[in-house]
Amino acid sequence: MRTLYLALKYLAVTLWSGFVIFPFLWMLTTSFKTANGVTGGATWLPWLQYQPSLGGWQSLFGGAGGVNIVKPYLNSLVVTLSGSAIALILGTLAAYGLSRFSFRAGPIRNGDITFFFISQRIMPPIVLAIPFFLMLRWLGLLDSLPGLILIYVALLMPIAVWVMVDFFNTIPRGLDEMAWMDGCPPVTTFLRVILPNVMPGLVVAGMFCLIFGWNDFFFAFTLTFTKTQLLPVSIVALNSSVTPWWALSAAAIVSVAPLAVLAFVVERFLSRGGLAGTVR
Amino acid sequence: MYRQKYIFLLPGLLVLVAVILFPLIFTIRVSFSSWDVYNPGLNYAGGAMYARLWEDSRYWEALWRLSLLSLSTVLIQYVLGFALALLVWRDIAARRFLRVLFLVPMMATPVVMSVIWRTIFHESLGPLNPILEALGIGAQPWLSQAAHAFAAVMIVEIWQWTPFMFLLLLAGLLSLPSEPFLAARIDGAGPVRTFLSVTFPMMGAISVGAILIRAIEASKIMETVYVLTSGGPGTATETVSYYIYIRGMRDFQIGYAAALSLTYLVIMAVALTLIAKALIRLMVRESRA
C-alpha cells in the first residue's frame, strides 16, 4: 500500500513537471530552428529532426528580417527597475505611516486609507487604461519612458503597501518609542531603527514589484506605440503570421530568463518561512 | 500628534490619488458622454451609454463567459495547487528543486508565454497535436473551434497561474504548527484521514485568502485571450476585458467603453464580496484551530 502511494506521488510530480517544462523545452528547441524545422510539422530533436542554426538568436539584434529586441529590453529594464524602486520607497513610507500613526480626515481613518491603497489592485486594467491614456496625452507623456514609469509607480505601490503594512505591524511600537527617547525624530527612527528590521519585507515587496512590472503587457501596450516599446509588447508585435517561430522563441527565452532566476529567490524565502502572513 | 507623520503618508497617497482616483472620476464623467471617433470630446449624453449597455447581449455573454472561465480555472488551480503544495511539502526527494521548478511558470511573462502557447496549439505545425495523435486521442482543432479554444485558454491559464496558488498554499502549509500532525500520527491516522481532519481544516483561512486573491486576478484576464485567440473563434473566448478593449481601444468608442468598464467594476466588486462572504462561511467554519 505504501509503495503504491509513493509511486502515485512520484507519478503525479513527474506529470506536472512535464507539463511545466513542456513549453520551455519547445521554446528552446524552436529557437534553434530554421524554416525546415518548422514547416514540415513539429520537430523536437536537433540534428536528428532538423538542422539547428543560430539564426533566430542573431535576429534578436536586428539586421535584415531581424526583430531587434535590444532597445525594448533596455526600456523594460529601466521602467521596471525605476518603477519598482520608486513604488517601493513611496509604498514603504506610506505603510509605515499607516502602521504607526493615526490619520483622520472626517470619517475616514487608517483602515480605510489602507483599504484604498490595496483596493487599487482589484481594478481591472481596462478600467484604468482609458483614463491613463487620456491623462498621459494631456501631460504629453504618451509613448515615453517617464510616462510609463509614472503609471507603473501608481500600479505597483499598492503591492508595496500591502506587504509592508503587515511587516511593520509585527514590530512593536516600543521600539519606535525607545528610538524617540534616544533622540531620534520619526524620520530618523524610520530609517535607522525600523527599516533595518523589516528587510525581509522589503525583499518580498521588491520581488512582487519586479515580477508585476516586468511582466506587464496591457499598460505598456495601450500607452506606448513606436517611440518607446517594452519587451512584452515588442514580442507580441512579432506574433504575426510573417514572423518566424525561431526568432519568436529566442526572444521569448530572453524575456523570460531574468525572472526565472527570481524563482530561486522566492523559494529560498518560502522555505525560511518568510512568506507566512502574506495571505490574510 | 506629530506633524512629521504626514511626511510618510502623503507622497504615496498623493501619487495614488492623482494617478488613479482622478482619472477614475473622470471616467465616470466620460461614461455619461458619447465620446467616440465621430464626436470627440466631453459632451453630455445622459444615461445613453448605460441604456445601450443594457441591450448589448455581447457584453452580457462576455460576462457569462468570464465567470465560467475564471471560476473553473480558479477552482482547478486551487485543487491542483493544493495537491502540488502537499506533494512538495515534505518527505519527497529533490524537494527544493521541485519547488523552484513549480514556481517558474508564474514568473514567466504571461503574454510572452501565450505567444509560445499559440505556436504549441497550432493545428498543423504545433507539437501538441502530434503527441495527441501518438496517444491515440487524435488531433484537436484547438484554435478554430469554440469549445476547444475555450479549453486552450483554460490550459494556458492553469499552466501560468497554478504556481501562484501553489506558492500561497505552500507558504500556508509551512506556517502550520506541527503538534496536530504529531497527534494525528500517534492516533494512527493515515495520509487521507490526516488531510481531511487536520490539514484541510487548518488551511481554511489561508485557502479563502488564496482563492480570493487568485479570483481577483483571474477576473482581469485579457492578455491570454488577446494573443491566443483574439476572442475567437467568433466570440467564443471573448471575455469582458477583451470586449471593452475592442470597443474602447480599437473602435475608440470611449464613452461607451467607460460605461462598460464602470458597470464591470461594480459587478465585479459585488460578486467578489459575495464570493468572499460565502467562502469564509464555508471554509473557515471548518477550521477549529
Added chain:
Amino acid sequence: MLVLRDLSLTEGGVPHLAGVSVEAEPGRMTTLLGRTGAGKTTLLRAVAGLVQPQSGQISLAGADWSRLPPWRRPVAMVTQQFINYPHLSVLDNVAFPLIRRGEPREAAREAAAAMLGRVGLAQMTGRRPAALSGGQQQRVAIARALVKRAPVLLLDEPFVNLDYKLREGLREELAELLQSQSGTVALYATTDPREALQMGDCTVLIAEGRVLQAGPPCAVFGAPATLAAARVVNDPPINLLAAEITQSGLVLDHLGPQSAGATGRALPPGRYTLGLRAEDIRSGGPLPARVALTEVSGSETVTHLVAGALPLVMLERAVTDHRLGSELGLMLDLGKALVFGADGALIPKGASHG
C-alpha cells in the same frame, strides 16, 4: 527638580490621570507605588512625552516640557518588556544614544563598553540581544538608559519579568549605579510595596490616577493617610476591621467587644476602621478562626483565615504548616493597629481629641 503639576489624561472616557502632582528631586529615587492600572505607566509615559496629558504641566528645573516631543526631552526609560534594538549588537545598542547625540563613534563605544562592564556584560558586547537571556537583555536596556546620563531616568517595573533572585541582585546594582549620577531624577514605578520601601528615598502612592500620599517611605508605610493608601501600601493586605467606640469601649463589628485599652488610645465615640497588619496577628490566642489557605513564601508564611464571618490574613515570620480547615486561636495586637476615622482618614497616634 522635576515638577509634575496637576496632570490629567483621559482616554476613551477613562481617566488615567486625574490631577496628579509630583515633585521629584535629583539624586534621589522617587518610587511610584500603586496597583496595576493605577496610572503609574501613564504617568511615566507622560513625562517621557509618549502621551500628551490634556491638562497640567511638566517642567524640569523650571523649563516647561509641554511643547517638547519625546526626542527633544532629556529622558531615559527602562520598560517592563526588554526593549533593545534587535538589529544592533549589544555594544552598539548601548552606544546608540551617544552616537545619536553627536558623540564620535569611538568614544561612544568606549563609554558603552565601560557601562556594560559595570552591569556585568563585558563578555557579551558582540552578541545580538536576541541571543541573551531575559536578565541580560534587561541589563543591556539599563546600561543604555544610564550611559547617556539623562537628567530624568524613568523605570517602569523594570524587574517584574525576571526571577526573584535576579530581581534582588539587579535592584542593588541599580542603586549602586545611580550613586554615581547625582544630578539624575529617578522615577521608579512598582506594584510591590516591599520594593518601594527598599528602593525609594521618597514614595508616592498612586491609585486610580490620583496621588494618595507622598513622603519618605517610613512615613508613608508607617502612617498611611487614608484607607485607600493603607490598602496600596500593604502586602500581604492589611486587615480592615470595622469598629465602633461606644460608652463602654471598643466593639469590633464581627468580633464583639474588646478590652478597654486595646488600642492604647482614647478615642471619642463613633464609627472607626482599624487597620491591622498581617504581621500583627499571631497564633496562640483566644480568637477562634479556621484556616482557609496557607502560602509559604521564602521564610514567611501567609495564612488566610476566617473568624466567624470575618476574613483575616496572618503573616508569620517562620515556616509553619497550618492544615486546611484546622482551627487556630488568634491574638490580635490591636495596640499596633492604625485607626481610621469614619471618613477614612488616619487618626495619628498622639493626636488630641475632643
